[in-house]
Amino acid sequence: MFTGIIESLGTVRDLKKEGDNLHITVFSSITNELKIDQSVSHNGVCLTIVAINNDEYTVTAIRETLEKTNLSDWKTGDTVNLERAMKLGDRLDGHIVQGHVDQIGTCKSIENANGSWYYTFEYDALLNNITIEKGSITVNGVSLTVVNSKQNEFSVAIIPYTYEHTNFNAFEVGTRINLEFDVIGKYVSKLHLYKK
Structure with a gap:
């Protein structure tokens, strides 16, 4: 974990x-x-x-x-x-991440926002993974907050510290990235599919 x-x-x-x-x-x-x-x-x-x-x-x-x-x-x-892996009893500064990638996404755009960056990623919606506005997402292992959630894409806002201390600074349009969707959201999505 x-x-x-x-x-x-x-x-x-x-x-x-x-x-x-x-x-x-x-x-x-x-x-x-x-x-x-x-x-x-x-x-x-x-x-x-x-x-x-x-x-x-x-x-x-x-x-x-x-x-x-x-x-x-x-x-x-x-x-x-x-x-x-996190130690039991430590603060949970990000969110619960299993280290089990759900699917690969692709960097669609990068916008420099004068001190921060907006990255937009797209993914195959047919795999039934979802994001929600202000929900959690893991991109290449980095816990982030979703902005601009859509059916098959989402954006994240990156502060300078994250840009400098992760491999986000090497991303380009077209870079393939690992996505792990929020574990609670995955259970909710699965329950919705079973009710159909």
Whole structure:
């Protein structure tokens, strides 16, 4: 379980295919605080640490994960948003994030708002995920508030701190991002489908 508050940025150092699996080696300033078997959110994807070597660690993504996230787009040198699992009893500064990506979205537009930024993302509405105005959404692991909610798109407003301390500053129009919709909203949406 995560909060969507990014702790650190990591750099993809190596990518190795093995069958349908992808082994991802990441450099991070928090590596010395990690341990094997620990869960870490990578751009919103919960992955288990399988090896640690000095200031780098390795995680493995299986086919299911690669098909539902943007991990297959990653290249050596890419910057990744990192968050360790929350501790029971800590403050929940973001919102409840499972680290289970629901689908991939695409950056539709970026608007510089003289000190902040508005990012608009679109996604496939046929997968029955929803946003609501002022509701929570996780974009590449970052807990954000939805503005301008529509059937298959939404916007978020980014403050300078978030812009500087996450990989939002690398987004361009067309960038594919990981989306995890609000867990409570997902249950409500599912109940609505069952009532039909």
